[in-house]
Amino acid sequence: MLEAERGEAITGVQESGEQLTSRADWLEDILVRSTPGLAALIIYLLAAVVLTRSVWSEAGTRWVGGCCDPEQTVWFLRWVPYAIGHGIDPLVTYQLNAPDGVNLMWNTPVTAIGLLLAPVTLLGGPILAYNVAMLLAIAVDAWLARLAVARYVRGTVG
Numbered sequence: 001m002l003e004a005e006r007g008e009a010i011t012g013v014q015e016s017g018e019q020l021t022s023r024a025d026w027l028e029d030i031l032v033r034s035t036p037g038l039a040a041l042i043i044y045l046l047a048a049v050v051l052t053r054s055v056w057s058e059a060g061t062r063w064v065g066g067c068c069d070p071e072q073t074v075w076f077l078r079w080v081p082y083a084i085g086h087g088i089d090p091l092v093t094y095q096l097n098a099p100d101g102v103n104l105m106w107n108t109p110v111t112a113i114g115l116l117l118a119p120v121t122l123l124g125g126p127i128l129a130y131n132v133a134m135l136l137a138i139a140v141d142a143w144l145a146r147l148a149v150a151r152y153v154r155g156t157v158g
Helices: 023-051 069-085 111-116 118-124 126-152
Strands: none
Touching: 023 126, 069 111, 069 118, 069 126, 111 118, 118 126
16 A cells, blocks of 8 residues: 555645645645735734724724714624524615615625624624724735735835
8 A cells, every 4th residue: 555545645846846745745835825924914913903093992882983884884894693592584684774674785795704703703793894894804804915915026025
């Protein structure tokens, strides 16, 4: 029986032409190559915390941003878990413009973000969920921009 069939070793070839002879070497190679990207993500998360620092002392009552759009987004973040929890269509509501209701697709609903942040919304409220979403948006956008630039630039990219 071959070593690979028994699961004792994996062989492969790196870009440099070196042989990877074990699972440990393969895992170490992946970790070494992904470390700069993970470090950048952590730095971007810290920078996002600094940029949004004014809200974190009262994260459940203050939000990032000024008038109007944040309030609508906060409402949508709470509406999604509420609607799903009550078996209601999250894309239509009769809570607004009663009694006719509103097709929420005419606005900018954040249904996917509302689903992802439902645990935060239910535990800490929709304003906290909004602040977490804004923090993650800043950090992940910067990280994805780094990945895009790294594809075309040699060397280490921020």
